[in-house]
Amino acid sequence: MEVRTPREAESPPPPCTRLHLAAAFFLPPRFTPRRVRYDRRYRKLDTYRFISWFLFLPLLVYLLFVVSPFLQAFFYSMTDWSGFSSAYNFTGFENYERLWNDDAFWDAMGNSLVLLVLAPVITLGLGLFFAFMLNAGGRRRRNEAVSGVFGSRLYKVVYFFPQVLSLAIIAVIFARALSPRSGVLNEGLGAVGLDSWQREDWLGGDLALWCVLFVLCWSFVGFYVVLFSAAMSAIPGEIYEASLLDGANRSVTFFRITLPLTWDTVRTGWIYMGIQALDAFALVNVMVPEHGMDVVPSYLFEKAFRDGQAGYATAIGVALFLVTLVFSVLMMFVGRRERIEY
Amino acid sequence: MTSGPYLNRRALIRRSAAAGFLTLPAVGALASCASGGGDNDTVEREEATDSNPFGVNPDAELEVVIFDGGFGDQYALDAEEIYQGSYGPVEHVKTTEIQTRLQPRMVQGDPPDVVNNGGADAMDIAALIRNNQVHDLTELLDAPSLDDPSVSVRDTLLPGTVEMGQFGSEAMYRLNYTFNVYGQWYSRTALERLEVEYPRTWDEMIAVCEKAKQEGIAGWTYPGVYPYYFNFTLYPFIAKIGGPDVLRAIDNLEPNAWRHDAVRSAFEAYYELVARGYVLQGSPGLTHEESQGEWNQYRALFIPNGSWVENETAQNTPEDFDMAVGPPTGLDSSDAMPFETIWASAGEPFFVPADAANVPGGLEFLRIMLGSESARNFTQLVSSLTCVRGAADGLTLPPGLTSAQEILAAAGDNLVIPRMPDWYRQLNNEEIGGAVAAMMAGEMEPDEAITRCQQAADAAARDDSIQKFQHV
Numbered sequence: 015m016e017v018r019t020p021r022e023a024e025s026p027p028p029p030c031t032r033l034h035l036a037a038a039f040f041l042p043p044r045f046t047p048r049r050v051r052y053d054r055r056y057r058k059l060d061t062y063r064f065i066s067w068f069l070f071l072p073l074l075v076y077l078l079f080v081v082s083p084f085l086q087a088f089f090y091s092m093t094d095w096s097g098f099s100s101a102y103n104f105t106g107f108e109n110y111e112r113l114w115n116d117d118a119f120w121d122a123m124g125n126s127l128v129l130l131v132l133a134p135v136i137t138l139g140l141g142l143f144f145a146f147m148l149n150a151g152g153r154r155r156r157n158e159a160v161s162g163v164f165g166s167r168l169y170k171v172v173y174f175f176p177q178v179l180s181l182a183i184i185a186v187i188f189a190r191a192l193s194p195r196s197g198v199l200n201e202g203l204g205a206v207g208l209d210s211w212q213r214e215d216w217l218g219g220d221l222a223l224w225c226v227l228f229v230l231c232w233s234f235v236g237f238y239v240v241l242f243s244a245a246m247s248a249i250p251g252e253i254y255e256a257s258l259l260d261g262a263n264r265s266v267t268f269f270r271i272t273l274p275l276t277w278d279t280v281r282t283g284w285i286y287m288g289i290q291a292l293d294a295f296a297l298v299n300v301m302v303p304e305h306g307m308d309v310v311p312s313y314l315f316e317k318a319f320r321d322g323q324a325g326y327a328t329a330i331g332v333a334l335f336l337v338t339l340v341f342s343v344l345m346m347f348v349g350r351r352e353r354i355e356y
Numbered sequence: 357m358t359s360g361p362y363l364n365r366r367a368l369i370r371r372s373a374a375a376g377f378l379t380l381p382a383v384g385a386l387a388s389c390a391s392g393g394g395d396n397d398t399v400e401r402e403e404a405t406d407s408n409p410f411g412v413n414p415d416a417e418l419e420v421v422i423f424d425g426g427f428g429d430q431y432a433l434d435a436e437e438i439y440q441g442s443y444g445p446v447e448h449v450k451t452t453e454i455q456t457r458l459q460p461r462m463v464q465g466d467p468p469d470v471v472n473n474g475g476a477d478a479m480d481i482a483a484l485i486r487n488n489q490v491h492d493l494t495e496l497l498d499a500p501s502l503d504d505p506s507v508s509v510r511d512t513l514l515p516g517t518v519e520m521g522q523f524g525s526e527a528m529y530r531l532n533y534t535f536n537v538y539g540q541w542y543s544r545t546a547l548e549r550l551e552v553e554y555p556r557t558w559d560e561m562i563a564v565c566e567k568a569k570q571e572g573i574a575g576w577t578y579p580g581v582y583p584y585y586f587n588f589t590l591y592p593f594i595a596k597i598g599g600p601d602v603l604r605a606i607d608n609l610e611p612n613a614w615r616h617d618a619v620r621s622a623f624e625a626y627y628e629l630v631a632r633g634y635v636l637q638g639s640p641g642l643t644h645e646e647s648q649g650e651w652n653q654y655r656a657l658f659i660p661n662g663s664w665v666e667n668e669t670a671q672n673t674p675e676d677f678d679m680a681v682g683p684p685t686g687l688d689s690s691d692a693m694p695f696e697t698i699w700a701s702a703g704e705p706f707f708v709p710a711d712a713a714n715v716p717g718g719l720e721f722l723r724i725m726l727g728s729e730s731a732r733n734f735t736q737l738v739s740s741l742t743c744v745r746g747a748a749d750g751l752t753l754p755p756g757l758t759s760a761q762e763i764l765a766a767a768g769d770n771l772v773i774p775r776m777p778d779w780y781r782q783l784n785n786e787e788i789g790g791a792v793a794a795m796m797a798g799e800m801e802p803d804e805a806i807t808r809c810q811q812a813a814d815a816a817a818r819d820d821s822i823q824k825f826q827h828v
Contacts, residue, residue, distance in 0.1 A: 322483030
């Protein structure tokens with residue numbers, strides 16, 4: 015015998031109810047017909063209606079000033095717009111075809127990818143190491159399972175210094191420091207007797223990429239020290255005590271306790287640092303000479319503003335966006351694991 | 357699981373992804389201004405008279421934008437005062453960011469009436485010309501000059517001024533107001549101390565550098581960060597060895613232009629400086645300021661540079677320096693052009709936008725600038741020559757500028773004007789600059805450097821996105 019529950023009997027809803035529901039989205043509750051108001055789905059609609067009306071203005075601003083120029087960019091990447099006048103022609107995928115065959119672009123992309131891979135590894139590795147030393151690397155004190163190295167509070171402040179400076183200033187400072195005749199680096203190498211390590215030109219040749227990588231890591235490592243320190247200090251001391259009782263040494267403590275328990279923070283930091291490394295615009299533009307290396311953003315800038323090829327530059331921007339997107343999506347899937355609750 | 361921190365982390369990752377999303381808006385924001393409209397309140401032209409050849413409306417306002425760089429803007433204020441004596445008020449704007457300030461207005465079709473398109477942030481004039489956004493200055497050239505109505509403006513200009521405003525046709529789109537003399541800059545005092553004469557052939561150059569080396573002084577320094585400074589002496593050197601047609605072939609991006617024997621000889625001569633250790637240690641990584649500083653401290657004899665260097669280094673130059681400029685040293689007696697050959701041409705560009713509200717006023721302002729009163733005032737204020745013939749006569753000039761004027765007079769018609777730097781800026785600065793930089797840093801032999809230059813020139817010739825020009 016077939017028994018239809020009232021629930022089944024209700025669906026599918028007649029189309030007019032749906033229409034009423036849609037109308038209810040824009041109506042104040044008092045004008046909403048009772049039939050709709052007592053509908054099971056009305057409660058959900060009510061929640062979303064509140065949220066959407068609440069967010070209406072900010073969303074509008076966001077759509078107007080963030081999303082719409084962004085969508086326009088896709089359109090302009092298919093034109094030959096120069097950036098100097100309002101005239102342009104639609105050229106379809108011509109810019110992308112040119113991009114595909116542009117050696118200079120691939121050079122820049124290669125440099126960007128090297129930075130994208132190496133900068134997070136080095137920066138986060140150092141950040142973790144320093145943060146661990148600041149939190150659990152010191153000699154054991156009475157009544158404390160773990161403690162930082164001597165002066166760790168001071169270090170926390172000192173590490174953060176580069177974060178206070180703007181990247182442009184850092185680039186200028188390092189360009190000076192790397193200057194071959196009066197720069198600190200060559201002078202310092204000379205002072206300690208490493209004359210053969212001195213270079214006539216740090217930033218114009220093949221060393222430029224490694225100099226940029228170094229400066230990038232230098233300027234961001236402090237941020238991660240502070241970030242990871244916060245994550246590590248959230249780990250309960252009892253866990254460390256237990257591992258100590260089990261006879262774990264420092265490296266075991268790090269790899270078995272600290273790293274797994276801060277993994278989420280590390281992963282978030284990885285994405286952030288990856289995007290910083292993909293950018294590296296200020297560093298390359300200010301520090302490296304014109305004939306030296308390019309990264310994708312600096313190449314984009316040159317095409318848009320120096321060569322008057324804004325359409326082509328927009329296509330480069332779209333390519334950069336795709337790389338960033340792929341990177342973020344990859345990172346969201348790689349290393350995903352259940353969060354451990356203390 | 358769904359406690360606060362978890363949500364936060366997810367939100368953070370999502371936001372990071374969104375940050376990736378945000379890499380575009382820089383271009384996007386730019387894009388959003390592409391579709392601006394034009395509002396044209398063009399001022400009517402009056403009847404042209406002898407004193408008002410462009411028919412300037414005496415009531416119309418004039419807007420002048422001046423690049424506030426090494427020359428400041430006082431000279432423009434003085435010229436504007438003269439303009440205001442006969443015509444309407446002038447709105448004076450000075451800025452160091454020409455492109456940032458003006459590009460949106462160019463796009464909207466609402467540009468100022470005169471633009472001093474100078475500095476590192478200048479607009480790409482070739483792109484503007486391609487879009488018909490620049491007014492042709494031919495009527496200015498044919499108008500009577502301010503001082504003598506029987507002489508046209510064209511006839512008051514130094515040779516090379518009109519050429520610098522041309523982009524592959526007879527039309528002149530920009531007026532380059534200053535006059536730069538390029539060459540090997542040196543200190544007379546330094547040469548006197550070494551008891552040597554200014555070298556006229558490359559053998560003499562080697563001898564002078566060798567003598568300097570004995571004294572612990574480098575023969576040459578240059579700004580390796582901007583290696584295209586070398587072009588200031590390298591290009592005329594090439595022309596001197598092989599004749600001006602070699603340079604014209606290079607400018608015209610002709611196949612195998614760089615493989616000419618004259619280019620090879622010039623590259624090999626320069627490479628000899630490196631191979632013999634006559635170049636100041638560390639020069640490949642110096643900025644222009646740093647290399648000029650080393651030169652000012654007598655650590656190097658010669659520096660490839662232009663006549664702005666005297667004003668630029670004025671604060672660091674020792675009292676006894678006695679700055680001077682010489683023509684690029686020639687190779688030997690088989691040179692195709694005389695030793696006096698130099699690269700001298702007008703610099704510091706001005707243009708009148710085609711969409712300007714007061715085009716006649718803009719032209720009139722430039723005519724006033726080209727009058728001898730304004731030109732002399734400019735030279736006195738910023739110690740730089742102008743493109744106006746004879747405007748610096750009788751003025752007391754600093755030593756470097758005096759010598760620049762002397763070699764300019766000695767050169768006569770033996771001027772070369774390479775157009776590579778402003779026709780193909782990227783090719784000149786990055787590709788050729790990069791090849792020369794690598795060679796002068798000792799990382800590359802002349803042959804390889806030449807091959808790299810030729811490949812870059814060929815690539816530029818093939819590239820449809822680069823507008824091509826030819827010498828007329």
